[in-house]
Every structure is written in structure tokens, then in C-alpha cells.
Amino acid sequence: MLEHLIPVLAGTLGAATPLIFAGLGELVAERTGVINLGVEGMMLIGAIAGFAAAADSGGGALAGLPAGAVAGMLAALVFAVLSLSMAANQAACGLALTIFGVGLSAFIGQHYVSFSLPGLQPLDIPGLVDIPVLGRILFHQDPVTYLGLITFAIVWWVLRKTRLGLVLKAVGEAPDAAHAIGYPVIAIRYGATLFGGAMAGIAGAYLSTVYTPLWVQNMVAGRGWIAIALVVFATWNPTRLLLGAWLFGGVTILQFHAQGLGIALPVQFLAALPYLATVVVLVLISRDKRLLQLNLPASLGKPWMP
Amino acid sequence: MPLLEPRPTPSARMRLLSPLIAITLTLAVGSLLFLALGKNPVEAFTVFFVQPLSSGNGWSELMVKAGPLILIAQGLAIGFRARIYNIGAEGQLIVGALAGGGVAIALDGVDAWWVLPLMVVAGAIGGALWGAVPALLKTRFNAEETLTTLMLTYIASFTLSYMVNGPWRDPEGMNFPQSIMFGDPALFSPWFEGMRVNAAILIAAVASVAFWIFTSRSFLAYQLTVGGLAPAAARYAGFSAQRTVWVSLVLSGLTAGIAGVGEVAGPVGQLNLNISPGYGFAAIIVAYLGRLNAVGIVLAGLLMALLYLGGEAAQVALQLPAAITGLFQGMLLFFLLGADVFVDYRLKPRPKPAYA
Numbered sequence: 121m122l123e124h125l126i127p128v129l130a131g132t133l134g135a136a137t138p139l140i141f142a143g144l145g146e147l148v149a150e151r152t153g154v155i156n157l158g159v160e161g162m163m164l165i166g167a168i169a170g171f172a173a174a175a176d177s178g179g180g181a182l183a184g185l186p187a188g189a190v191a192g193m194l195a196a197l198v199f200a201v202l203s204l205s206m207a208a209n210q211a212a213c214g215l216a217l218t219i220f221g222v223g224l225s226a227f228i229g230q231h232y233v234s235f236s237l238p239g240l241q242p243l244d245i246p247g248l249v250d251i252p253v254l255g256r257i258l259f260h261q262d263p264v265t266y267l268g269l270i271t272f273a274i275v276w277w278v279l280r281k282t283r284l285g286l287v288l289k290a291v292g293e294a295p296d297a298a299h300a301i302g303y304p305v306i307a308i309r310y311g312a313t314l315f316g317g318a319m320a321g322i323a324g325a326y327l328s329t330v331y332t333p334l335w336v337q338n339m340v341a342g343r344g345w346i347a348i349a350l351v352v353f354a355t356w357n358p359t360r361l362l363l364g365a366w367l368f369g370g371v372t373i374l375q376f377h378a379q380g381l382g383i384a385l386p387v388q389f390l391a392a393l394p395y396l397a398t399v400v401v402l403v404l405i406s407r408d409k410r411l412l413q414l415n416l417p418a419s420l421g422k423p424w425m426p
Numbered sequence: 427m428p429l430l431e432p433r434p435t436p437s438a439r440m441r442l443l444s445p446l447i448a449i450t451l452t453l454a455v456g457s458l459l460f461l462a463l464g465k466n467p468v469e470a471f472t473v474f475f476v477q478p479l480s481s482g483n484g485w486s487e488l489m490v491k492a493g494p495l496i497l498i499a500q501g502l503a504i505g506f507r508a509r510i511y512n513i514g515a516e517g518q519l520i521v522g523a524l525a526g527g528g529v530a531i532a533l534d535g536v537d538a539w540w541v542l543p544l545m546v547v548a549g550a551i552g553g554a555l556w557g558a559v560p561a562l563l564k565t566r567f568n569a570e571e572t573l574t575t576l577m578l579t580y581i582a583s584f585t586l587s588y589m590v591n592g593p594w595r596d597p598e599g600m601n602f603p604q605s606i607m608f609g610d611p612a613l614f615s616p617w618f619e620g621m622r623v624n625a626a627i628l629i630a631a632v633a634s635v636a637f638w639i640f641t642s643r644s645f646l647a648y649q650l651t652v653g654g655l656a657p658a659a660a661r662y663a664g665f666s667a668q669r670t671v672w673v674s675l676v677l678s679g680l681t682a683g684i685a686g687v688g689e690v691a692g693p694v695g696q697l698n699l700n701i702s703p704g705y706g707f708a709a710i711i712v713a714y715l716g717r718l719n720a721v722g723i724v725l726a727g728l729l730m731a732l733l734y735l736g737g738e739a740a741q742v743a744l745q746l747p748a749a750i751t752g753l754f755q756g757m758l759l760f761f762l763l764g765a766d767v768f769v770d771y772r773l774k775p776r777p778k779p780a781y782a
Contacts, residue, residue: 157572160530189649198760206430211511211572212714219707220756226749242444333633343578349573386592392584395577399563402574407567 136369145319160344161221170325192321284369514575516706522683614677703731
């Protein structure tokens, strides 16, 4: 049993990585009051930009991840101009961004259908990797997975311990008050939205250049939407988001190890599990209206103009 | 210094102009895209928008594609008016197709006139039930319908994949993931020799008239709209928010389910993994482009159908990837949302210099 469980748990961390990046980005944006439903689109744009950069430059994931971040940010900029500067409906703009991202990535992706990339070798953390069992699970991962955990730590620290974090949260809770004491509400929301775009772009590029290093149309496969659901599940708390991402990573990876673990269910059922789990988790968290109201950034989704 | 200021009252003229502006901008950016790809824009637009309509078969194909788009968008528009964002019509279409297709497979060999109507009813029920799930989750557990409807779409497509790979796979289908081809009693028969247009377009037409009457005449539709525009006013007037959710999601699921039967009993003729080229998502754009108005949706549906046809033609004539249709759809929705800002806002006149 244990020899089957180690790859499952190790794989869970990798499968959780795109959810951690995309989820953290969306969490920060939502903390400032911006709900961007375009995560799926930004991830797809990041995925194809990252793949194209990696394939065309020959630089692999090292070229792909920054390219994904920039592309995700550009996509978020379009959303920001419409929904922040022009005060258009955020839900509709995010949906438009996703539809646009699906189309754009498929369009550009046609040139890359038969390409494949080398991917990234796992990076062993010296010393720690030799710990029995745990070492192979935690310290034998690709570098981006470590980077995801570092990003989590930074976001947690900024939101919890710094003045910047306070300002971000103030803008989300009470934009009028933040404006009155002189903070540039729109500029701060732009910053958070672009950060969200960069994170989603990295998440997408991770999928296309590291996780499964080849281009498949619509390869993000709903992970962007799951990331949005995770932010709700986490009640806008980064630590709970991390736990949620691991939980979903585990559910995602299950289908590849079902046979080894002795689970005899149709493959489609296992593939549908993460989506089913998302619904269940949303229901569990949303049924407690008070819990949600208490944590929901007060200005979430409401256009604001000075 | 903000460039925009709110209008005293929303501009009705801008509401009607906005889709035209969005279409114009999409065409303009499209021309630049064609130029960048080394194609002559005039030739490209001829291929895209003129050639498909230069033959009888082209018009027939336009109807085949416009039918499901219009039907689904009419249902969605009811919910969108009430600010209930069902973005999972694609899943409701799939479940409708599964229900209708299941009837066709179970009754294979039965030669009776009622097979097809039974399929339509089954599809309507299937789609409505798939829409009722997020309605239940929203009213009972407060779960966001945007996320649940979309997650249910993925679950529906895996269910479809399971059925055509497993219980309903055609035993003589060389292991392809597809069901048997439906018999004639389970198919809408084409109106003209060699063309695919069939009576399914009539369902979309009847639905359009019904929705026009519903939205312009019924008290229930009025309640839904008030609930969307001014939730507090609706509560004060005693309109039920729960009923709004149920009506919106079940109705849009129902129309999407019927559209699904229209596909499997029409152009597709069986259950397989390609029963919809994203109609459920494109219908969202159709609903907004048509201003959530029954007549507008018919026009927008025809335009979107033309975009699909143009994409197919461009693939053949210009060697452009068919995904260009999706790109145009996304651009169109972006420009529409941008232009819509000017319904409620206008450009601020630049302040006059203060010197005398």
C-alpha cells in the first residue's frame, strides 16, 4: 500500500501547484474587492504564451513561466480597463475574458499541436530528500512546486504582517474610506488584478511547460474555475487556500493511481471527481451564510469610481 | 481625473447602438488580424460573411446553427434579466441530448410518430433537471450558481463520455465513442433534399414568440426583472427571490435541453463527443448581444451562426484555423461590454481653461 501511496501524495503537490498560483492571485484580487471570473481564460493565455516561448526560444520552462506571467498580466489588464476604469460589470467582463482566452489560445495553439517540451527535472532538496517516506513526497518535486509554496508564504506574510496588506484589505472592505484617507483605490485594484493575472499566467504556463509539457486545446480544463471556488472555500484565507489546493490536487491525481490503489470505477467518474468535489465543497461552505458574510470582502464585485 | 461621468438617465439610444458599435469594432480588429496573417481583409470578409450565404445550402446551414443558439439564448435571457448567471447551458444541452438520445436508443426499431416528440420532452426534462440542481443548491445552500452551473457542465460531459464509451456504445462502431445512428422515427427529417435544415428551427421560432409574449406581457417576467434591477424593491413588493432562481435556471435548462435533442436528432444523428460546438457558451454572447430581448436575440443568433459558418469556410478557403470563430466571439463580447458602459456613462467634457 505504502509504495502506491508515495507517488499519489508526491503527485498531489504537483497537481496542486497551478491551483495554488491561480488561487492566490485571485484571492489577492478579491481581497481588494475585484472578482475576476476570467481566471480560466488567463490561465489558457498564460499556458499558450508560455508554451510558445518555451518552444520557440528553446529555453524550456525557464522561458515559458515568465512569458506566461506577462501574458496573464496583459489579459488581466484588458479586464481591469473595462471593469475598473470603465466600471463595467465584473462578472460579465470576467466571463468575456474566459471566452476570449479559450478562443485566443486555441487559435495560437494550432501551430503547436504536435510539439512537446522536455519539462523540468525534479529538484532534490539535499539532506531532506533522504528522510524516509516524507523525503520522497515533499522534497523530490519540480522547482516550480517549491516556488508555489514560497509564493504562498510571501502572500500570507504580506496580507497578515505588512502595511501593504492592510491597505489592500482596506480597499476591499471600504473603498470610500480608503479613498478619503488618500489611498489610490483604482490604482491599488489595478495592481491586485494584474498580480492575479500574472499568477494565473504562471499557473497556466506551469501546466503547459512542466506538468504536462505539450499543448492540448483547452488543457486548463476548468482548473481556473476550481481556483475561484477554492477562494470561496478558503473564506479568503491563504492558509485554507493552500489546504484546499492540496485536497483538490489529491482528488485530481487519484484517477491516475486508481488501479494501483485498487479502485475499480469508470475512468470518467474519477475524472469528474474534482468538479463534483468543487460543488460539494461550495455547498458545505456556502450554507453557513454568516461565516461567508463575515469573511467576504465587503465591496467584492461592486464597481467603484472616485 | 476620471474621463467618464454618469448620465442622468441611461441612454436608450446607446443601448441599441452598442451592439452595432461592438460588431463594427470586431470587424475592424478582425481586418487588422487578417492583414497580420497575410490575408487580404476584403477577400477574408467575403469568405467569412458573404460566401456562406450565396447558396441555398448556406442558408440552410445558417438555420441549422442559429436554431440552437437562439433557443438557448432565449432561455438564458430570462435568467440574465434577473441577474441569475447560468453559464452552464452547455451542460444542460448535453444532459438534454443524453435524455433524448436515451429514448431514441431504447426505442430503436419502433416506427411510430411519437418517438421524436417523446425525445423532445425527455430532453426538456433532462435539461430542466440539470438546471434545477444549481437552483436547489442556490436556494437551499446559498451556493453561487456561476460556479455550480459550470462544474455541472464538466460533470455532464464526463457522463456523456462514459455513456458513449460504455453502456450506449455502438457495438458495431469500431470502438469509436459513439452510439448507434438513430433511425428515421427518431430524427427530424430534412425539409429539402441534400440540406440539413429541419423542423428544429420551428421550435426556436415558437420559443422566440413565446418568450417575447412572456417577457412583455406576464407579471412573472416583470417580477423577475425587478428582482434583477432592484432586489430591495422586489423584496419590499413581496416578490419571491427563491422563485426567481428556480424559474431562471429551470427555464434556461429546459431550452438548452431541447436544443440538445435538436442536435442529436438533427445534424449529428447519434450521441457522440462532438454534439455541440460550444453553443451553450456562445448563446451567452447571443443573449447579451440581443439585449436580452426576444427579437434582438433572433438577430444576434443569426449573426453568431454566420460567425460559425464563416469560421468553417475560412478553414477551407483561407487555411485559417477554425478556432478563429472563438476569437471573434470573445472580441465581440469584450467590445460589447465596453460599448455598454456608455449606456450609463458619458465622456466628461474637458474643463475649459480658466484664463480669460
